[in-house]
Amino acid sequence: MKPLALTMGDPAGIGGELSLKAWLALRESGIAFVALDDPVRLRQLALDQGLVVPLRTVRHADEATEAFQSALPVLAVPLASAAIPGRPDPANAVAVVASIEQATKLALAGTVGAVVTNPINKAGLYRAGFPFPGHTEFLAELTGATGQQIMMLVSPMLRVVPVTVHASLRDSIEMLTTEMIVAAGRTTATALRRDFGIASPRLAIAGLNPHAGERGALGTEETTLVRPAIDVLRAERIEVSGPWPPDTMFTAAARSRYDVAICMYHDQALIPLKTLDMDHGVNVTLGLPIVRTSPDHGTAFDIAGKGVADATSLLAAIALAGELARRRRA
Incomplete structure (x- = not known):
C-alpha cells in the first residue's frame, strides 16, 4: 500500500505532537505516512516532550514506506518563523497552505494513497x-471539484453529513x-457504495425545525424543501427516509435503521456525533478525486506543547484513510 500524506496543520497547535505520537503507535505494524512538515519543528517538539522519534528527511514521498519502521519520514516544508506552542503566527500561514497543496498534488499524482490533514487555525489563515472557509473548500478547489465537496463525519457509532457547513445558523437556513x-x-450514497463498501446505503434525512415542522405548525421547510428532495432521491433508487425529527433521530434504536444522517446544518450533525464518540470521530471529504480525512477536533492551542494531546482521533483518521484508499484502489 502507498504511504499516506500527513499535513502539518497549524504549527502552534497540537498537530505536530499528534504526528509524533501517531508514528510511535504505528511504526511497527501500522499504516506508513509521510509528514509534510518542518523537521526542525518536529525535532524540537520531540525533544521538549521526551518523545523518542527519529526523523528522516526524504526527497520523495515513495521513500516513506521503507523508512517508516526506523524513522518518521518528513518531506520538508520550512516555517518562516519558529513555532511557539499555543501562539499562532501569521508568518507561518504560507507553510500551512503549502503543506496542504503539496499533499494534494501527491495524492492526485497517485504517489500517496490519501491525504490526512492536521487541524488548521481558520481565523489565522483568514487574516x-x-x-476559503476551510480545508473542505480549499481541497475542492485544488482538485477541480468545487461545488461537489461534501463533509462527512464518521465514528463507529454514527455517520453524519451536514448539508450547509461553515456558515452562521441564520445564513445556513x-x-x-x-x-x-x-x-x-x-454524493453520500455514491461514497458509501464506493468507499465504504455499503451496497445499498440507507439515508435518513433530518428535518430543519423542531418535530420536523409538526405538519407545518412549527415551520414549513420540511414540506417546501426537504420532502421534494426525498422524492427526487427515491426516484433515483436511493433508499432514503424522513424528514426525521432531529431530537429523536440519534437514539440507539433510530441509528440502527440508517447508515448516515443527512442534516440541514453544521451543529445539527456534529453535536450528536461528538457527544456519542468525540475521540474516534473522523472528518471525511466526499466528492473529491482523492481520499481525504482529518481528526474531528481543532488546534487546541490551550494544551499545545504540554504533552497531553490525545492522538486517538488522528489515528482513527489515518486508519480510515487507509481503508478508503484500499477500497477505492480496488
Whole structure:
C-alpha cells in the first residue's frame, strides 16, 4: 500500500505532537505516512516532550514506506518563523497552505494513497488572506471539484453529513435549498457504495425545525424543501427516509435503521456525533478525486506543547484513510 500524506496543520497547535505520537503507535505494524512538515519543528517538539522519534528527511514521498519502521519520514516544508506552542503566527500561514497543496498534488499524482490533514487555525489563515472557509473548500478547489465537496463525519457509532457547513445558523437556513439536499444525498450514497463498501446505503434525512415542522405548525421547510428532495432521491433508487425529527433521530434504536444522517446544518450533525464518540470521530471529504480525512477536533492551542494531546482521533483518521484508499484502489 502507498504511504499516506500527513499535513502539518497549524504549527502552534497540537498537530505536530499528534504526528509524533501517531508514528510511535504505528511504526511497527501500522499504516506508513509521510509528514509534510518542518523537521526542525518536529525535532524540537520531540525533544521538549521526551518523545523518542527519529526523523528522516526524504526527497520523495515513495521513500516513506521503507523508512517508516526506523524513522518518521518528513518531506520538508520550512516555517518562516519558529513555532511557539499555543501562539499562532501569521508568518507561518504560507507553510500551512503549502503543506496542504503539496499533499494534494501527491495524492492526485497517485504517489500517496490519501491525504490526512492536521487541524488548521481558520481565523489565522483568514487574516493572512486565505480565501476559503476551510480545508473542505480549499481541497475542492485544488482538485477541480468545487461545488461537489461534501463533509462527512464518521465514528463507529454514527455517520453524519451536514448539508450547509461553515456558515452562521441564520445564513445556513437562508441558503438551504432542495437542490443542495439532493446533491448531498447523491454524493453520500455514491461514497458509501464506493468507499465504504455499503451496497445499498440507507439515508435518513433530518428535518430543519423542531418535530420536523409538526405538519407545518412549527415551520414549513420540511414540506417546501426537504420532502421534494426525498422524492427526487427515491426516484433515483436511493433508499432514503424522513424528514426525521432531529431530537429523536440519534437514539440507539433510530441509528440502527440508517447508515448516515443527512442534516440541514453544521451543529445539527456534529453535536450528536461528538457527544456519542468525540475521540474516534473522523472528518471525511466526499466528492473529491482523492481520499481525504482529518481528526474531528481543532488546534487546541490551550494544551499545545504540554504533552497531553490525545492522538486517538488522528489515528482513527489515518486508519480510515487507509481503508478508503484500499477500497477505492480496488
